[in-house]
Amino acid sequence: MTASLKDRTVLVIGRGSGIAHAIALSIREAGGTVVVAGRDKEALAAAYDDPGITAEEIDLTDEASIAALAERLGQVDHVVSTASARARGAVGDLDHDSVLMSFNVKVVGPMFLAKHFAPRMPGDGSFVFFSGSSARKPTAGMLAVGATNGASTW
Template identity: 75%
Template sequence: MASLEDRKVLVIGRGSGIARAVTRALRVAGAQVVVAGRDQAALAEAYDDPGVETAYVDLTDETSVAALAKELGRVDHVVSTASARARGAVAELEHDVVLRSFDVKVLGPLLLAKHFAPRLPADGSFVFFSGSSARKPAAGMLAVGATNAAVDALVRGLAVELAPLRVNAVSPGTVDTGAYDGLGERKKAELFAARAATSPARRVGRPEEIAEAVVFALRSTFLTGVSLAVDGGEPLV
């Protein structure tokens, strides 16, 4: 297992939830972290740590991704937790909402690979985010599942094309983050209770558990082209 001590890791995402847990886990592992997103001011407020820098990037804008790559120069690893969810039954889905989901979670990582791969060392890697909906169809999750399945395909293709750079994904199940806050407290609690009742793990996940998988993927030098399922067995039932 490779060390992350003093390695430079770019993390794309918000200052909360899984992105925050990943950043904290990387700092514990000794990495220097650059967190980037569309709200740099909010990121700077979220992280009070001299080992964490902040930067601006919009994954839907190739000029922005290229500018960030030029600004940062060489980095050792790139992690993208960014997403734009497109939940809803097929009759309710809107064209632009679905496109944005693909734009942020599939095309964004593709652009990161395009512009950062030349700046990574031979033992560098990318970690992107898929999701258990790629493996377990559910009503109202069609576009989310299709997006996640596309991430899985992207990771396999990039692992071949960018070798020896490693490219992997982490594929969470239901995790207790702010991503579900839009449901309201009651519906969120009902959803979590239902998922916990049927999941073989008998609970939903924690952001810290997903972060541990990201650190593992970055450190494991014989792991590439893989989507690590950290989902409590949710797709099995």
């Protein structure tokens, strides 16, 4: 059985392109209200030309930012996160901060999304957290991305 998204509010976290963009437009087409969120609220707002899609700011590396968005939005029915901060490059070129940023956005951030949004969801609410193909088959230059994606498949 497929639940209707009509009159439901869905928070979509990620860039204003690619998978996040396609998800947001599909939800709108199904009658849902969409809130898109990311680190650059203005860029997100510019990526959508639909009065049923509003843009908000969130930093998945900052629990206070996540909690503040949950407070501003109140109840949401579903949360989808495609966010990433990919630490790419050969092992010798990786730096500590970019690897931690990648891990925090893809693994730790979704945990805090659940912490702050689950209490505001109805019983049939849901979370969808995207990983990536490099979790199963990393390629050269994608070791940190693969490790982060693998850790995010919890």
